[in-house]
Every structure is written in structure tokens, then in C-alpha cells.
Amino acid sequence: MKVLVVGGGGREHALCWSLASSPLLTRLWCAPGNAGIAEVAECVPIGAEDVPALVRFARDNAADLVVAGPEAPLTLGLADACAAAGLRCFGPSAAAARLEGSKAFAREVCAAAGVPGPRWRRFDDPAAARAHIRAEGAPIVVKADGLAAGKGVVVAATVEEAEAAVADLMERRVHGAAGATVLVEECLAGxxxxxxxxxxxxxxxxxxxxxxxxxxxxxxxxxxxxxxxxxxxxxxxxxxxxxxxxxxxxxxxxxxxxxxxxxxxxxxxxxxxxxxxxxxxxxxxxxxxxxxxxxxxxxxxxxxxxxxxxxxDGELADFDLRWAPLHSLVVVMAARGYPGAYARGSEIRGLDRAARVPGVQVFHAGTARRADGALIAAGGRVLGVAATGATLREARDAAYAAVDAIDWPEGFCRRDIGWRAL
Known part of the structure; x- marks a missing residue:
């Protein structure tokens, strides 16, 4: 089978890495991919949000399956466009993708389905949102209704912080139109x-x-x-x-x-x-x-x-999955300054040493190759150093041993991944 994976981050590298081991696979493409994905799939220079070009490529190359990695192409209707072209796509229709594309829609669905969640209110007016926050007190959660790349949520410890979040979102200082509507929610503990x-x-x-x-x-x-x-x-x-x-x-x-x-x-x-x-x-x-x-x-x-x-194909009624009896842990290495402003283009060395640590697999998130072949950082989150072990501590130790083998002075990571369990 021929498969096109859409996206170019660490998630898509992991999906391509797993798909590449399938005995059903005959050809694997990724659009646009990255330097690490290029080691297991053919990278295609099409942006993940260019739905017409993605569908055209899949149709022209007789892809048997299109796999959507990120949320944006799904909310833009990738699955619908694939269906119209007679292509199979793993991912929801644009109508179903509203579960992520609109936080308010998701809460409405949950209310109708009886799904347990926090108390919440939707606001299109900043003054009304601020008045509700003052009435409720803090801690409290402020969310952009639309897509914000996982960064549209503020867990505010004070009323002032929550009001500032409303201003930032609703005045479109951050995340643009995604924050024109906000949800203000109860802060859950646990x-x-x-x-x-x-x-x-x-x-x-x-x-x-x-x-x-x-x-x-x-x-x-x-x-x-x-x-x-x-x-x-x-x-x-x-x-x-x-x-x-x-x-x-x-x-x-x-x-x-x-x-x-x-x-x-x-x-x-x-x-x-x-x-x-x-x-x-x-x-x-x-x-x-x-x-x-x-x-x-x-x-x-x-x-x-x-x-x-x-x-x-609607065949999950009798389907089951097998998992290795192992623990896994992933450490993200990011460019200094992330999630704020960060520099691109710094060289990364030592991935061959990192890969030699037993149980380790390094996934690329934001990388590219320079003309001379050097690996460089091309994003905020750049590498995902994954490791497995018989215990979580073994997986943690292997992952950080691999991190320490990587020579990238311009990068950083958290040193406490897994701390809740360990």
C-alpha cells in the first residue's frame, strides 16, 4: 500500500517510523516532512495546509491512504476533499474536527452527551468576560475558542492574570482570530x-x-x-x-x-x-x-x-491492539527562547552517538539539512528523544543519556520529565 503522511513535526516522524515497519507498506511519502523523516519516507514539498495540492498529489500517485498528522488540515477539510476525490483519509471530516477547532462546540457536544467537565462560559465581549472572571475569582482558565497550536490556554493564578489573558486573546495580540471568542472555565484540580x-x-x-x-x-x-x-x-x-x-x-x-x-x-x-x-x-x-x-x-x-x-473502513468492532510491556519517555529539545522568540539555523551534532544508547529513538520535529549536509534547527521544538525501558526510571535514564550525547549548545530541555511518577 502507498501512504501519504501530512505534516512535518515529531508526531509525523513517529508515525512514519511506525508505518515504515508495516508489511503492508510499499511506498511512504510525507508532506512536507523534515530532515529526520527523510530517513524513512520520501519528503514532498507541499505544505500541510495546502489541501488542494495534497489531494492532487495523493490522487496522481494513487495513494491508498492519506494520514493527517496536525489538526489544521483536518479543520480545513482534508478528509472531505480526499473523500470527494475517492481517496481514503485517516482523520475526521471538517464537521467532526470542530471538536478541536472550536472549544465552545466541543463543550456543547459534551453537555448534550452528558460528558463530565468543568463549569464554563463562552464570551464574545471582553467586558463581560472580565466581569465573569471577577465574580468567579481565581484560579481560573481562559481559552481561545479556535486553534492556537496548543498555546491558547492560560491557567491564571490571579484575577489580574486572567483579565490580561482576555485582553491578549480578544484584542488579537496573540493567536489572531482564534481568540476572538474565549471560554472561561473552572480550574480543575488533579x-x-x-x-x-x-x-x-x-x-x-x-x-x-x-x-x-x-x-x-x-x-x-x-x-x-x-x-x-x-x-x-x-x-x-x-x-x-x-x-x-x-x-x-x-x-x-x-x-x-x-x-x-x-x-x-x-x-x-x-x-x-x-x-x-x-x-x-x-x-x-x-x-x-x-x-x-x-x-x-x-x-x-x-x-x-x-x-x-x-x-x-469501519472495522474496529472486533479490533485489538498489542503493546510492549515497556515504559517510554520522551524529552523534547527546543531552541533557546522557545516558546518565545528563538533563533533558527544552529547546527546540531552527535545524533549518531545518541542513537547508540540502548532503547533510544530520536525523532525530528523542527530540523533541516544545510547545503553542506549539516543538520540544523529549523523550529522551536526541534528533537524528541524517546527511550523505552523495563521501568520508567530506566526509560528516563536512557533518554537523558542520549540527550547528553547530543552536541547542541543553542538547545535546551527540561531535566525533570516524568517527575510526577518518579
């Missing part, structure tokens, strides 16, 4: 977990869970990022909790989306807060998380391509 389920519109199969580290600094301090590391499985997420999440969140959501005429096919990312009252929904995403995807792929023992095809 541990956050990222859970993933494979969906075919009617049935859902649990994938696995991971725990992400959103803040840029050790001890979960500083601003939110796209993710500075992850590990899987989280010890706090038991089989009983998994079954409860499937029963109270995933299946009711699938049923409500089908009732609305927008059946959800693809991977549903369920952002959870494990509160004293039980698991409650923080947010939905409509694609694999990044870097959680890397932590999952190095543990997956089933054929990923077969699983994605089963989701596309």
Missing part, C-alpha cells in the same frame, strides 16, 4: 492525562495514555508550550479509569457526533483531569498529541497501518 482512542464513527478502541509536560520550566513552571516531554503509561491511569473514560466520555461523544450527522473517524485525543470526583474532560483534540505520539509509537507492537485502515 493530575492531567492524555488518553487516545481509535474511532471509526461508531466504535472505539482504546489506544493508550500518556502524561504530557506543557510548561516550559522544571516543576511545571513558566508559560505553556506545545509540550516539553511525555511518558507512557502513566501509573495513575488504571485499567478501571480507562474503562470509565471509554464509557462516560468517548462512546457518548461518538454517539452524539453521529446523531449530529458528523460521525467521528480518526484518533480522538481526550485531555483529562483526574479529579477527586473522577475523570473530567479538559479538552478534545482530533489527532495524535505531540510529543505523546512518540511515547506511544515506541510502545506499539501492532501494525499501525492495519489499525488506521480499520478505523477508516
Amino acid at each position: 493530575e492531567e492525562v492524555s488518553f487516545f482512542a481509535l474511532c471509526d464513527g461508531t466504535h472505539a478502541v482504546p489506544l493508550a495514555a500518556a502524561q504530557d509536560h506543557k510548561r516550559v520550566g522544571e516543576g511545571d513552571t513558566g508559560p505553556n508550550t506545545g509540550g516539553m516531554g511525555a511518558y507512557s503509561p502513566p501509573p495513575v491511569f488504571t485499567e478501571a479509569l480507562r474503562d470509565e473514560v471509554m464509557a462516560r466520555i468517548v462512546r457518548p461523544t461518538l454517539a452524539e457526533m453521529a446523531r449530529r450527522g458528523a460521525p467521528f473517524r480518526g484518533v480522538l485525543f481526550v485531555g483529562l483531569m483526574l479529579t477527586a470526583e473522577g475523570p473530567r474532560l479538559v479538552e478534545f483534540n482530533v489527532r495524535f498529541g505531540d510529543p505523546e505520539c512518540q511515547a506511544l509509537m515506541v510502545r506499539l507492537r501492532s501494525d499501525l497501518l492495519a489499525a488506521l485502515l480499520a478505523a477508516c
Whole structure:
């Protein structure tokens, strides 16, 4: 089978790396890809949001499957355009992708489906949002309604911080039109977990869970990022909790989306807060998380391509997945200054040494090749150093041994990934 993966980050490298081992695969492309993806797939110079060009390439090259990595092409209608061209696409329609594209829509679906979550209000008027914040007090959460690359959420410790977030978002100082509407939500207390389920519109199969580290600094301090590391499985997420999440969140959501005429096919990312009252929904995403995807792929023992095809073809009712009895941990190496302004073009050395650490796989997120062949940083989050081990501590130690083998003075990482469990 011929497969086109859309995207060019660490998540897409992990997907390509896993797909490349499938006995069903005959050819693998990635658009636009990156320097690491080029080692396992043919990179195609088409942007991830150029839906017409992506569909044209897939059709002209008789691709059997298009796999959407990031959320933007899905909200722009990639799956719909593929269907119109007679192509199979792993990922939801634009109507179903609104579960991530609009936080307010997702909350409305949850209310109709009885999914447990925080108290929330939607605001189009900044003054009304500020008045509600003053009435509720802090801590409180302010969210951009639209897509903001995982950075549109402010967990405000004070009323003043929340009001500043409203101003930044609604006056379009950050994230543009995505923040024209905001949600103000109750701040839930507990541990956050990222859970993933494979969906075919009617049935859902649990994938696995991971725990992400959103803040840029050790001890979960500083601003939110796209993710500075992850590990899987989280010890706090038991089989009983998994079954409860499937029963109270995933299946009711699938049923409500089908009732609305927008059946959800693809991977549903369920952002959870494990509160004293039980698991409650923080947010939905409509694609694999990044870097959680890397932590999952190095543990997956089933054929990923077969699983994605089963989701596309409505065949998940009797499908199952096998996972290695291992722990995994991913450390993200980012360019200094991230998530603020950062420099591009610095040279990265030593990846060959890092790859020799047992159990390690280095995924590229924002890399490119210079004309002389040197590997350079080309983004904010640049590398995902993943490792597996019989215990989480073994995986952590291997990942940081690999990080220490990489020669990149202009990069940095958190040194405490996995601290909640360890």
C-alpha cells in the first residue's frame, strides 16, 4: 500500500517510523516532512495546509491512504476533499474536527452527551468576560475558542492574570482570530492525562495514555508550550479509569457526533483531569498529541497501518491492539527562547552517538539539512528523544543519556520529565 503522511513535526516522524515497519507498506511519502523523516519516507514539498495540492498529489500517485498528522488540515477539510476525490483519509471530516477547532462546540457536544467537565462560559465581549472572571475569582482558565497550536490556554493564578489573558486573546495580540471568542472555565484540580482512542464513527478502541509536560520550566513552571516531554503509561491511569473514560466520555461523544450527522473517524485525543470526583474532560483534540505520539509509537507492537485502515473502513468492532510491556519517555529539545522568540539555523551534532544508547529513538520535529549536509534547527521544538525501558526510571535514564550525547549548545530541555511518577 502507498501512504501519504501530512505534516512535518515529531508526531509525523513517529508515525512514519511506525508505518515504515508495516508489511503492508510499499511506498511512504510525507508532506512536507523534515530532515529526520527523510530517513524513512520520501519528503514532498507541499505544505500541510495546502489541501488542494495534497489531494492532487495523493490522487496522481494513487495513494491508498492519506494520514493527517496536525489538526489544521483536518479543520480545513482534508478528509472531505480526499473523500470527494475517492481517496481514503485517516482523520475526521471538517464537521467532526470542530471538536478541536472550536472549544465552545466541543463543550456543547459534551453537555448534550452528558460528558463530565468543568463549569464554563463562552464570551464574545471582553467586558463581560472580565466581569465573569471577577465574580468567579481565581484560579481560573481562559481559552481561545479556535486553534492556537496548543498555546491558547492560560491557567491564571490571579484575577489580574486572567483579565490580561482576555485582553491578549480578544484584542488579537496573540493567536489572531482564534481568540476572538474565549471560554472561561473552572480550574480543575488533579493530575492531567492524555488518553487516545481509535474511532471509526461508531466504535472505539482504546489506544493508550500518556502524561504530557506543557510548561516550559522544571516543576511545571513558566508559560505553556506545545509540550516539553511525555511518558507512557502513566501509573495513575488504571485499567478501571480507562474503562470509565471509554464509557462516560468517548462512546457518548461518538454517539452524539453521529446523531449530529458528523460521525467521528480518526484518533480522538481526550485531555483529562483526574479529579477527586473522577475523570473530567479538559479538552478534545482530533489527532495524535505531540510529543505523546512518540511515547506511544515506541510502545506499539501492532501494525499501525492495519489499525488506521480499520478505523477508516469501519472495522474496529472486533479490533485489538498489542503493546510492549515497556515504559517510554520522551524529552523534547527546543531552541533557546522557545516558546518565545528563538533563533533558527544552529547546527546540531552527535545524533549518531545518541542513537547508540540502548532503547533510544530520536525523532525530528523542527530540523533541516544545510547545503553542506549539516543538520540544523529549523523550529522551536526541534528533537524528541524517546527511550523505552523495563521501568520508567530506566526509560528516563536512557533518554537523558542520549540527550547528553547530543552536541547542541543553542538547545535546551527540561531535566525533570516524568517527575510526577518518579
